[in-house]
Amino acid sequence: MATLALQGLHKRFGTVTALDGLDLELASGELVSLLGPSGCGKTTALRIVAGFEVATSGRVQVAGRDVTDVPANKRDMGMVFQAYSLFPNLTAAENVEFGLRVRRQAKAARAAKVAELLELVGLASAAGRYPYQLSGGQQQRIALARALAIEPSVLLLDEPLSALDAKVRVNLREEIRRIQLELGITTLYVTHDQEEALSISDRVAVMSQGRLEQVGTPAEVYRRPATPFVAEFVGTVNRLTVRVVDPAAGIVEHRGRRLETAEPLSLTAGAETRLLVRPEALVPSLAGADGTADGIGGRVVGTSFLGAVTRLWVDLGDGAVVAADVQSAAADAFTPGTAVALSIRPGAGRVLASDRSEADPVVAELPA
């Protein structure tokens, strides 16, 4: 399988800059997700790779070969689209066979390949059905089989699950990952769904305003966000205003309470900054009977049941509200109005040198 390289891609639509110098390399057989909000340029990048858009500047290379000026139909890339894209006048099998017919493969070879791929996506029994006779999930499976039938050097997936309901989405994303691993095909996956990106990717490339904010493994992106944008976009994060006490030891102070951060700080002692803490790293406990608390004191103002965990919304007393997760089995004790003490798991807080945001102190939104 081939490597894919995006080098200094710029794309402007009139006065709007959609891509502002995108550099990204995919190793052979790797699945990389382009993750970002709507309008961040991720789909534009994918369409440039596919050959459907022309970059204002920059190059695209596949296995070391420059394909920037190669037409889309000569690029040898399979693509699955966000919208249902099966040809309505062809059956599932004929759709899968389409690319093979274009390549003038022998009839027997085509039939064998179609059967193999329909089997791979678990829809061998649907070979004779037309797209309108298939569910959305089935259509996307057939679209995946069709894209794979031509044995592309690179597979491009443009939010292929966004039109599907939640359960089908989870099943199909696992299916996509299984097939990708089985075939070892280099894959660029575009999504705005962080859970989707984190769950199936070898690496995640977080984009904002046409630029890459961070590229890393899902764990790296989640645990060690490189920028405030990544911290906010990937998962939920609380921001606490803190003062640096001991930069070398990574010790900060919040309301007179010393907190340990994940790593040494590049700030000077006494500097004010933001400590980023995930809700699952904030551990709530019931405050003492006298209202005193061994931790950051606050009062529960709301709860959100999320399944295995329940999210508590805790008012720290000055109008600042933070999110803290507690196991749902133990959540009954934390009803609205309960006084709680929040402690931070050692090393779970993270300070970003570049964090200049005025948002204080919580990113998470309190539900209405």
Place this chain on the structure above:
Amino acid sequence: MSAASATTAASAELATARLRPRRARAPLGEGRARVAKAVWLGLVSLYFVIPLAATAAFSLEGEHGSYTISAYTQILSSSAFSSAFLLSLRLAIETIVLAVVLVVPTAYWVRLRLPKLRPVMEALSFGPFVVSPVVLAVGVENVFRKAPSWFIGSPNILVVLYVVLSFPFLYRALDAGLRAIDVHTLTEAARSLGAGWALTLWRVILPNLRTAIISGALLAFAIVMGEFTIASLLLFNTFGVYIETVGMTAATGAAALALISFALTWLAMGGLVLVLGRAGGGKGSVARQVQIGVTR
């Protein structure tokens, strides 16, 4: 009966009533609706059938209140009739072929790549309604004055004019058809699988425009078969001109001819639907989806 069993029976009745909600009055309502539909359809049918029946009765009238089919036998045995009909049939087929070849790729490309030109195309499609056929015929004759005689001196010139007359109908039908499919995604899907532009148009777009093409082609066919003004001005004896000539010379013959042309045109249209329908491809076309009410 104990209180407990009475309660159980009442519960069962309530449950049964819940299982058949709103069914009691439904047959009456449905029956009325069916009668209303039938009455309405009957009235509409009469609107079309009465003139046809009257024409048929008149076409069969002979001398002194007798009935005869001589008007029909005379027309059908006339070489002028067959030559005029075959000429118009040929022109209709050529018009449809040329119009489809010109308009389908244009409408597709405008939809795909030049959406800003859509208002221009719409304005152009009003042209044949704004410019009268007389002006069109005179204008074309002047423009093509120096054209080779095989073109200017033969009915072939009519094909060019009929394509112009058919353009609004075919373009609007195609535009509606193109709106019904995701042209961009289908095109990109075909391109990503290695198809060039021609193959994409032929194998992916065209089959999914089958219904639109048939609609536009039928309208074009009807226009050509009945067109009189341009053919008459340019001195060609098409079917429309022949009908007019017979109408001026034989009253019952004109009525018979009207019915014959009606039947032949419908037969030809049926043939057209069959041919284009088969050429259009599989059962999964958008038209088929619409027929079965898929609303995904």
